[in-house]
Every structure is written in C-alpha cells, then in structure tokens.
Amino acid sequence: MNYLIFSDIHSNLEAFEKLLSLKKVQEVDKFLFLGDLVGYGADPNLTIELYKTIKNVHSIRGNHDKVISDLESSSLFNPVAAFSAEWSKLQINKENMKLLLDLKKGPQVVDRFITICHGSTFDEDYYVFSMFEAVESMRFMQTSIGFFGHTHFPIIYLLRNEKIDVVPLNKNTKIKLDPNTRYLLNPGSIGQPRDKDPNSSFIIFDSTKREIQFIRYSYNIKKAQKKIREAGLPEILASRLESGI
Ligand SMILES: [Fe+2]
Numbered sequence: 001m002n003y004l005i006f007s008d009i010h011s012n013l014e015a016f017e018k019l020l021s022l023k024k025v026q027e028v029d030k031f032l033f034l035g036d037l038v039g040y041g042a043d044p045n046l047t048i049e050l051y052k053t054i055k056n057v058h059s060i061r062g063n064h065d066k067v068i069s070d071l072e073s074s075s076l077f078n079p080v081a082a083f084s085a086e087w088s089k090l091q092i093n094k095e096n097m098k099l100l101l102d103l104k105k106g107p108q109v110v111d112r113f114i115t116i117c118h119g120s121t122f123d124e125d126y127y128v129f130s131m132f133e134a135v136e137s138m139r140f141m142q143t144s145i146g147f148f149g150h151t152h153f154p155i156i157y158l159l160r161n162e163k164i165d166v167v168p169l170n171k172n173t174k175i176k177l178d179p180n181t182r183y184l185l186n187p188g189s190i191g192q193p194r195d196k197d198p199n200s201s202f203i204i205f206d207s208t209k210r211e212i213q214f215i216r217y218s219y220n221i222k223k224a225q226k227k228i229r230e231a232g233l234p235e236i237l238a239s240r241l242e243s244g245i
Helices: 013-021 023-027 043-054 063-068 078-091 094-102 131-139 221-230 235-243
Strands: 002-006 030-033 057-060 108-110 114-117 145-148 155-160 163-168 175-178 182-185 200-206 209-218
Touching: 013 023, 013 043, 013 200, 013 221, 043 078, 043 094, 063 078, 078 235, 131 145, 131 155, 131 163, 131 182, 221 235
Parallel strands: 002 030, 030 057, 114 145, 145 182
Antiparallel strands: 002 200, 108 114, 155 163, 155 182, 175 209, 200 209
C-alpha cells in the first residue's frame, strides 16, 4: 500500500495544485493529511475545493483550521497569523467552513499501525522541535510509526533500544524502516516550507516494502506571492515563500 503524507498547505493553491499533478501521486492508495489546510495564503476557498477532490484521505485539523473555523480565538496567534486568520474567515464560504469545522482532532490511528497528529501526540498544538519532545510524543504513540506536522520542518526521529536519534531529510531521501525501531516523521510543508528550501515537500510510505521516500518539488512561487500581495495580506507571507523560512 502506498501512502502519501502531507501537511501544512496553508491556502497555497499553486503548491497544492502542483502536488496533485505529480506523476508519483497517481500511484498513491491513501492520503494522510496532517492539518493546516488554510491560513497565511491567498486562496482558502479554492484550496478547500481542491482538497475535496482527493479520494481516500484521512485528515486531522491544524491550529489554523481551528482558529479560522472559530473553534478557538486568534488571541494566541502572532499578529501576522492572526491577521491572516481573520482575513481567511471573511473569504471562506459556509460549506467550506463546515468542512474545516469537521476536520478531526489528532492524534488518530490509521489502519491500526500509523499514528498521525498535527503537533504532538499529547497535544495537537504542541511543537516538536527537539529530540526530547520527540521522545515525549513517541511515549504517547500507540503505533511504531507516527507522522506529525506543525513545524514545517522535515525530519525523522528514531527510537531504538531506548536511544533517540535524528535523520535530516534531504532531497529524495529513501529510508528502509527497521521493524525494531519506532519512528516519528515530519514531511515538511506543502504551502510554506521553513527549512530554508522554498520547495514543497511530502513523504511517500510504501508499507509493503516498509520504505519511506522524501520528495521535494518546485511550484510557481511568484504566482502565489502575487496573489498574497494583491489580497493585502502581510508582505512577510509573500517574501518568506521564496526564502523558505
Ligand atoms: Fe502550519
């Protein structure tokens, strides 16, 4: 079975359209989406419309999805995130808002052997940035393989014989998973990469071969930036796309 794991689209229609057009994506059996469909980018409605076209997707909500669908207030967001959340609320139609509202809370166990969460397994909004936090997240994980998003930073944490290790994810990394190791993986972000590489990223997991493939791809950044600027959203949301921060 081929899984495609992706996260943090953030209303970036250009990056999302490109993802779904990739040849590799045509061979996918099941999609796992780790949250933050909207927020930051200029195309919340069209992004949700495109998301609806994906068949066989298991999704969870992100913190931006919660704030934009009014499940939480934007008071804890930084000013740029709060501005874009309030702007997004005004754009999204009723039907699409309902879809956001219905996204499930993480963590979720998929097919009895994969855990998906937005931030961590113990708190959907918690950022896992360190090995210590990764161990904590794995402690609450009921499966040996887990995927998380939220940081927009692609990485693999491994736990074997009580020892934690970390593997950076570079261009087209392929890793065979060891059955005696526990894994917590982040596919990076589709719509707003933050590891100094502006290209979008995702993971393909072949559960038969137990193989992980990390894939990066380019998209029309200029077009996404132009729309952000034309919408009157904060300039940083446009400029950060080309620097990948
Ligand atoms: Fe995010």
